[in-house]
Amino acid sequence: MTTSTPGPLVDDPEVGARRTSGPQTTGARTTGARVGEGALRPDGTPKAEGRFAFSSDLWIDGMLWGRTLRSPHPAARIVSIDPRPALALPGVRAVLTATDVPGRATYGLEVPDQPVFARDVVRYHGEPVAAVAADHPETARAAAEAVVVDYEPLTPLVDPTTALDSPPIHPDGNLFRHLPIRRGDPGATAAVVVEGSYEVGMQDQAFLGPESGLAVPGDDGGVELYVATQWLHVDRDQVAASLGLPVELVRLHLAGVGGAFGGREDVSLQIHLCMLALRTGRPVKMVYARDESFFGHVHRHPARMWYRHHATAEGDLVKVEARILLDGGAYLSSSNAVISNAACFAPGPYRVDNAVIDGYVVRTNNPPCGAMRGFGSVQVCFGHEAQMDKLAAALGVDPVQLRLRNALRQSDRLVTGQVLTGAVPVREVIEAAAALPLPPDAAPDGPPIARPGGAGLTADPDDVARGTGFAVSIKNVAYSEGFDDYSTARVRLEVGPGGDPVATVVVATAEVGQGFVTLAGQIVGEELGVGRVVLSPAGTAEVGSAGSSSASRQTWMSGGALQLACAAVRSELAARAASAWACPVEMVEVVTGPAPGEVRRRGTGERMRWVDLLDPPIEREEEYHHRPTRALDADGQGDAHLAVMFAAHRAVVDVDAGLGLVRVVQVATGQDVGQALNPLQVTGQIEGGIAQGVGLAVMEEIVLDQGRVRNPSFTDYLIPTTLDMPGVDAVLVEVPEPGAPYGAKGVGEPPAISSGPAVVAAIRAATGLPLERVPVRPEDIALAPRP
């Protein structure tokens, strides 16, 4: 399937901003398009028109404004904190520090190793030290500045290569995780050996909607928190633990999310906001400014990687050796899972019987790193794909042919020993990407703004060289290593105001832009054929956990839960009809299309309308669990992953080598999607993911100087603009995944994984330079010794 499929219009997109107990939360109403159609997202038009309420738009009368005070040092002892000058300012209602945390003093996704507020020591630039609430945002800002903190700066540990030999900077030590993977014969070798070292810089999610939320104290001693997040229930559990409250008293509601990409998995302002609201007895709102947002969430782990590939003279991979070192920064976040992906997928989507892989993730005084789209697969993809190109060059074979020769197939094993039982269309995605037409050669009289350098008009046609590169990736769907992942969905079917059946969906699935709001309507449309589907606002008090909108998992997990709930509703319809007809339930057929809304009695042909069976309404809640995965053993062996997905990217770039400037002309891709449940949205994921991949390849990097962030702004943290974004040509490779609802794999992450490595390969082809570090900076090209 190609991605040009236009979708039918949703006739009444009424979205966003449903008013509940006060502030606005997300919800949506949609019409029942079916699975496989390119339905438009119900929140699309309001977002495009500026009518959608994001979390930063939250407002309630009488609210206070919160502000966080952060450490200016990457490492320091806190000698004293004096909040009195801040409290003396008129309009300041509270100044809270570590000693005010009522419950658990720390939080964290895997292990609670991160202080809610730093107490005795700060471990990274930007670590929260205090939070204030005041009548006005300006007062809050002034109050945060007025808190007097006496720091005794320490020498920061900033080099991850020395972390394991340095004194511990945290009671838990400097090693987060060492994951060894040993498979086959460690002494194996072969005719051709290529070796390389590679480095990946620190990327940021750079979502446009800054961290923001509103906490409202409840009458029962609890708190309502409206917040943009990726996983409501795990936020709730961490907030409740630090507040010292039972989870029932902490009620989270999803507010409009302006992008996430992993950066909203960790708690940022959630606990601070609730503490301020409970202390003051007033609603408190907080919105991070853009610069603060760069300190308010984790980043993608910078990586240093060493690889050695062994292959036969014919080009068959025999062994892969790899050492991967990720800089986890000051606190754990999801580092243990990130290094697991990096190590498990270190060889890429290729068959290899022998592997010696060591993944390390360590603690430093750099900013904490955690989840970001691609999650460990991104970093190693730069390594394994550079190695495949090196190997192709050493063998004198075409790089695409070498990849095809070694491509994983169904029934092959990963280096963890896991047999791939699902769809493994690696060959297909490679062939699809390679077969797409190349862009025309750059015309000398073409618009100068389309050359490298863009609006700076720096390049003449003779200054530009073109290059083409190829890369392929592998990534797991959902959580791994034995985590019992699940999602919950409830569906209520009742008679609507117009006399027609209406389905209401209640899920806690965080809509972070991926389009589950669209898919939920399509799934109910598919399963029940109902024309009217209402998606309730997502909240922890309304329904059980949906798990995280991460790891390309929500289509599979929440989609699966919703499918189960719809099936349960159908069963109840059948049961009620059977009861009315006094016949066995097997004799009842529930009609969901093409003329839905009826039950038929087999044999007699009798019919009954659903609406006559919906008093009382039918409500069913189901939990979907995927099949269990297992932990990895001491040799990194085990069936750790639910499923894997693949993508291939071919990039074409124009390079001005004199200035080292790059214009990515085209990215062609073949992506393994299982089944495209909404091709339009899949295309959106592909284009957006490629933008992030291109960004990491040529511009996106958080620049650190001795642990200090030098570029916390959109002036200096550059993300691609329209002029940087290539044309995208995509083929959706549809091989249904056995065991997955509707055969769909995830689609969000693969576009962001191999697109960047393909771009870097293309720059290498255009310049002849080795380019072992990303992002490729202009001076890496312009000042490089000419080959």
Added chain:
Amino acid sequence: MRIARPVTVDEAVEALSAEPGAQLLAGGTDFCVEVNFGHRRPAAVVALRRVAELRERAVRGETVSLGAGVTYAELSGRIAEVVPALAAAARSVGSPQIRNAGTLGGNLATASPAGDTLPVLAALGAEVTLRGPAGERVLTVGELVTGVKQTSMRPGELITKIEVRRVRGAQQFLKVGTRNAMVIAIASAAVVLDRDRRELRCALGSVAPVPLRVARAEEMMSEAIDWERVEAPPGAAARFAELAAEASAPIGDHRASARYRRQAVRVICERAVNRCLRDAA
């Protein structure tokens, strides 16, 4: 915060005199960023958008006259035909929204080393008119911009207009940034080939505290050019570029190293001169 909203230049001068230290506000594209970052919180602002005189722009004979409140987006059309390098510089600024709001006068008054129009105005020999309590005076860009975000503007003064002479010959502006649009210059160069005066003028941006005229390079190139045929001997442009790079005094920071900036100057200066020679021939 007190805000004055004058509608004439005289009223603006009065408002500035009444509120010493008041912040001038035109497009706000620099000022509001400083406010957001908490770097500046002035007690008073003099807002200039309603001052019609500052919005005027005209081509009169051989001179382009641009009010200080003319936006980057407005440096197009007829004006672009007369001063194409200035239009190119304006087109390279920020995003469409920034170009719709930001002004030429603001770019000068902010006096950032990376101000995109500054090297062009310097190379074109633009005359900047200021008005203050003591009346009017006219400065070159070199006289106006004295350091990083430093100008010779006196208390109570504002920039009212910028005048640029039409140059017979050619002019080019090249700007290097890590992104293809909406990027702060790492290095920029404006080159003006003036056939009437038989001189080549060049100013660099982002590689010194102020827009940098490169006198030695200009002299060398002006002498090397055969002005009748508008040609230069082989290697002259490269030599010019080398001298310009030597004259530059870049810093290294998180945007680029000093060494790269100097290399970028070398590359864009050579290209700019070659383009001028090609265009003028």
